Amino acid sequence: EPEVTQTPSHQVTQMGQEVILRCVPISNHLYFYWYRQILGQKVEFLVSFYNNEISEKSEIFDDQFSVERPDGSNFTLKIRSTKLEDSAMYFCASSVSYNQPQHFGDGTRLSIL
Amino acid sequence: DAKTTQPPSMDCAEGRAANLPCNHSTISGNEYVYWYRQIHSQGPQYIIHGLKNNETNEMASLIITEDRKSSTLILPHATLRDTAVYYCIVRVAGAAGNKLTFGGGTRVLVKP
Numbered sequence: 001e002p003e004v005t006q007t008p009s010h011q012v013t014q015m016g017q018e019v020i021l022r023c024v025p026i027s028n029h030l031y032f033y034w035y036r037q038i039l040g041q042k043v044e045f046l047v048s049f050y051n052n053e054i055s056e057k058s059e060i061f062d063d064q065f066s067v068e069r070p071d072g073s074n075f076t077l078k079i080r081s082t083k084l085e086d087s088a089m090y091f092c093a094s095s096v097s098y099n100q101p102q103h104f105g106d107g108t109r110l111s112i113l
Numbered sequence: 114d115a116k117t118t119q120p121p122s123m124d125c126a127e128g129r130a131a132n133l134p135c136n137h138s139t140i141s142g143n144e145y146v147y148w149y150r151q152i153h154s155q156g157p158q159y160i161i162h163g164l165k166n167n168e169t170n171e172m173a174s175l176i177i178t179e180d181r182k183s184s185t186l187i188l189p190h191a192t193l194r195d196t197a198v199y200y201c202i203v204r205v206a207g208a209a210g211n212k213l214t215f216g217g218g219t220r221v222l223v224k225p
Contacts, residue, residue: 004156031211033212035213035215042215042216042217043151043157043200043213043215044215045212045213045214048211048212055211056211056212058212091156091157093156093157095211098211099145099206099211101147101159101162102159102211102213103159104156104157104158104159105156106154106155106156107155107156
């Protein structure tokens with residue numbers, strides 16, 4: 001069964017550094033998403049992306065965050081200058097269309113020191 | 114999106130059916146009910162969704178009341194691997210509302 005894959009599984013970064021989290025969505029999917037989950041808290045929506053542009057973003061997704069689909073297979077989340085509070089699990093998801101189920105990867109654990 | 118209410122936790126016996134309730138009394142006519150689960154340290158896993166008819170797939174059944182104000186997810190024969198947090202999510206069917214809003218879910222513990 002096709003699945004969403006995320007790399008790396010764990011990323012440790014110094015505060016203030018840039019980090020890029022990578023995702024390979026399911027191949028025929030057209031809608032892409034990032035969510036995050038701070039330890040012990042709820043899964044929170046960050047951004048959705050379709051047709052090479054952001055279709056929706058949350059208040060969390062400020063100017064420090066950006067997303068990109070640099071080629072036909074990867075979908076990335078960049079945090080420009082990381083803060084301690086960015087430490088969380090980051091989940092990528094994809095769906096065939098906007099009204100079909102989203103399928104999630106197993107996440108990247110981001111630890112900011 | 115309409116708010117959902119789920120019990121914070123429940124236990125069930127291995128091999129028995131697990132019935133997980135969800136209240137969504139403010140649901141609108143164009144909102145679907147989705148169920149996801151999250152096994153420890155993994156990403157959320159899609160289980161099933163429905164609008165107003167009952168639905169069944171290889172993982173579970175979804176029973177939606179006629180007034181659509183509540184639903185029940187049924188795991189027909191719970192196994193230890195079904196131990197997870199289960200999320201009931203109501204989502205508008207439309208391009209502008211395709212984000213998922215997760216609540217606290219129900220922590221299900223399947224016991225031998």
